[in-house]
Amino acid sequence: MKDDDPKLSPAAGRRLSQYLRVLRGDRGAGTVSSESLAKSVGVSAAQVRRDLASLGHLGQRGVGYDVTLLADAIRHTLGIHREWRAVLIGVGNLARALLRYRGFAEQGFHIVGLFDADPAKIGTSLERLSIEPMENLVKRVQDLQAELAILTIPSDAAAAIAETLATAGIRGILNFAPTLIRTPATTTIPIVSVDLAIQIEQLAFQVQARSGARVVE
C-alpha cells in the first residue's frame, strides 16, 4: 500500500462534498452526467470530470456516472464511508445547534460526549448526554473511543485545549473558536477552523466589490 490516491487538492476535496450533496437529491435517477453535476454545483463540466476521474474509472462513456456507485466512491475517498465518534467541548448555544443538526448523524458523525468548564452545567443532560467536567476529558476520550473533537468554546482557551486533545489521542479538531490555533509542531493534528466572523467579513467584501457574479465557495 503506497500512494493510493494520485493527488487530491483541498479544493477538490470540498467539491467532492458538494457533488455528494447533489447526488443525495438525485437518488433514484440512475445516472448523472458531468454536465448536470457541474450546473448544480456551479463549476465547469471539465472540472467535474477531472475530479471524478481521480477516484478511479467509474463513469461510463456515452452514459454518465451511476449515482449510487459514484456516491459510494466519493464517501470512500472522503473517509466518510464509516462512522466517526466526536466529543463536543463547550456547551453553549452553538453546541446545542450542532447537537440537533441532522446533517451530522446522517453522514455518520456521532457526538458521544459533552464537556464544559462551567460547574453549573456539569451533570445536566442534553440529548441524552450528560455534561462532564473538563478534568475527565483525557480519560473519557479513550473510553468513548472518540477520534474527533468539536471546539465550541467562546474564546482563547482553545489553543491549550487543542494541545490536551492531541495528547488524549484525538485525531482531528473542528474549531469554532475565533482564535488561530497554533499547533506546536510536535503533536500536529488536522484542524479545520470555522470562524464565523471571517465568513461574514468575506460576505461584506464580496458585496462591497459588487461583483455581481455569484460566489458560493
Added chain:
Amino acid sequence: MKDDDPKLSPAAGRRLSQYLRVLRGDRGAGTVSSESLAKSVGVSAAQVRRDLASLGHLGQRGVGYDVTLLADAIRHTLGIHREWRAVLIGVGNLARALLRYRGFAEQGFHIVGLFDADPAKIGTSLERLSIEPMENLVKRVQDLQAELAILTIPSDAAAAIAETLATAGIRGILNFAPTLIRTPATTTIPIVSVDLAIQIEQLAFQVQARSGARVVE
C-alpha cells in the same frame, strides 16, 4: 473611479481577514514584520508581502508595517470599515448562538431584525429584538435598512427565501442551510455558504489522509 483594486483573489481576501485577526492581538506593538504575520497565520512571508503590497505602499523598509495603519487599510479594502446591518431568518439554536456571538458586533455587523415562520415564536423577544413573521420580511427590510441577511433555517425553503431577499433589496446572504442555493441568474447577489456538514466531512478527509501537516484554511 475605474479599476481601483488591481486584483484580489478570493483566497487573498480570506488571508486579509486572518491578518486582521492577528493585528487585533498585536494592538500596542507599534509595528509588525511580514515574517511575524506569516508565522502567526501559517503562510510564507513572501505571501504576506505580496498580499499587503496590493493594498498600497504601507510598509516601511527596514521597519515593517504600522499596526493600526495596516489594520485600517485591511478593514477598508474588505469593506468592514463601516457598519453593516443584517437580518436573521430562522430563529433556532444557531441563530441564538450568532446573536450572542461577540465577534459580529465588534466588527461592525449588527443584527437588526429577526424573522421566523413558526407562529409560536412570533412576538417573543431575543436580545431586545422581537421575532416577526415572514410576511413582514420585504417591508421591514427596507425600514430597517438591512443590507445583509443571515439564513439559519433548517433546510430547503432556503432557495425561495433567498429569491425573496434579493428582490427586497438585500445585497448579500450568509447561508447556513445545507442546501446549494441556485440563484436564478436574474437577481444574482453574493452568497457565502457555511455548510457545517461539509466542514466536518473535510476534517474526516484530512484525518483519513493522515497528512500530518496542519491545514487550517
Added chain:
DNA sequence: CGTTGTGAACTCATTCACAGCT
C-alpha cells in the same frame, strides 16, 4: 543592517479540445 516591494521562475489548478468507449 533589516525588511519591504517586485520581476522572474515555478508550481498548482483549471479549461480546451478531442480521441476513445459504449
Added chain:
DNA sequence: AGCTGTGAATGAGTTCACAACG
C-alpha cells in the same frame, strides 16, 4: 450519437531571490 477520460494549453497563485530604501 453521447459522454467520459486525458494530454496539451492556459491561467492563477505562490515562492525565489534580490534590488531598493529607510
